[in-house]
Amino acid sequence: MLRWLALASLIGAVGTGYRGWPAASQTSGERAAWNRPFQPFHLIGNIHYVGATGVSAFLITTPAGSVLLDGGLPETASQIAGNIADLGFRLSDVKYLLNSHAHFDHAGGLAEVKRLSSAMMVASDRDAQALRSGSPDMPALVVDRVIRDGETVRLGDTALTAHVTPGHTKGCTTWTTTTTERGRAYTVIFYCSTSVVDRLVGNTQYPEIVADYERTFSRLRTMSSDVFLGPHPAFFDMEAKRQCRALPKCPIRPPGSSGMGSGRATVI
Numbered sequence: 669m670l671r672w673l674a675l676a677s678l679i680g681a682v683g684t685g686y687r688g689w690p691a692a693s694q695t696s697g698e699r700a701a702w703n704r705p706f707q708p709f710h711l712i713g714n715i716h717y718v719g720a721t722g723v724s725a726f727l728i729t730t731p732a733g734s735v736l737l738d739g740g741l742p743e744t745a746s747q748i749a750g751n752i753a754d755l756g757f758r759l760s761d762v763k764y765l766l767n768s769h770a771h772f773d774h775a776g777g778l779a780e781v782k783r784l785s786s787a788m789m790v791a792s793d794r795d796a797q798a799l800r801s802g803s804p805d806m807p808a809l810v811v812d813r814v815i816r817d818g819e820t821v822r823l824g825d826t827a828l829t830a831h832v833t834p835g836h837t838k839g840c841t842t843w844t845t846t847t848t849e850r851g852r853a854y855t856v857i858f859y860c861s862t863s864v865v866d867r868l869v870g871n872t873q874y875p876e877i878v879a880d881y882e883r884t885f886s887r888l889r890t891m892s893s894d895v896f897l898g899p900h901p902a903f904f905d906m907e908a909k910r911q912c913r914a915l916p917k918c919p920i921r922p923p924g925s926s927g928m929g930s931g932r933a934t935v936i
């Protein structure tokens with residue numbers, strides 16, 4: 669887990685060409701590369717990948733409807749809608765929208781997805797403020813439920829727990845759940861992000877940023893999972909997972925065989 673967090677932070681800061689917030693600092697070429705279509709696929713259990721090549725979106729399906737985590741860029745929304753349909757699910761069955769964090773590349777598409785689905789938007793208190801205000805590249809939207817640290821969103825047979833891990837944004841939220849495949853229960857973490865895209869020293873907009881990062885790092889060190897996922901596919905080697913799932917029988921390792929000390933951070 670630690671190895672992945674360090675790698676994910678590094679990739680988040682440099683590897684994807686991410687030059688920080690706001691959107692104006694991104695070139696149109698980088699943005700187009702992020703938004704390149706990616707064939708949706710079944711990840712594990714009731715979790716499906718429905719995002720683009722460089723920005724994630726996850727569909728968690730249950731007998732009572734679905735949950736969508738993240739909406740990509742504003743221009744990713746229609747792609748997510750198409751990906752959900754391509755997998756045989758319906759956008760109108762999405763009951764809850766969740767967000768890793770209120771940045772344009774993960775929340776920019778949420779307003780449009782909400783309009784198309786009428787789903788209930790759930791966000792942490794401090795990111796809810798940013799979502800409600802919006803920005804030039806992140807259309808404002810109504811947040812229907814503010815979720816506190818440790819609280820859970822329940823739908824059908826699935827529970828998703830919010831862990832507020834601030835720093836990357838003030839309300840950055842890491843979500844966890846358990847999913848079942850072939851009779852085995854796997855723990856899943858949807859890591860928010862810890863890459864540094866904001867000023868750490870003299871940040872008058874966010875004076876507690878360093879203390880928040882320190883607390884978040886300590887906390888994430890205590891969390892482990894069977895499956896590690898995140899807001900950018902480069903954080904979790906999505907292509908390898910897609911290739912595995914394309915096999916007649918993807919060799920998913922048993923629960924508990926990942927995490928620190930195992931040499932690998934994920935079972936798939």
Ligand SMILES: [Zn+2]
Nearest residue numbers: 769771836861
């Ligand atoms: Zn971000």
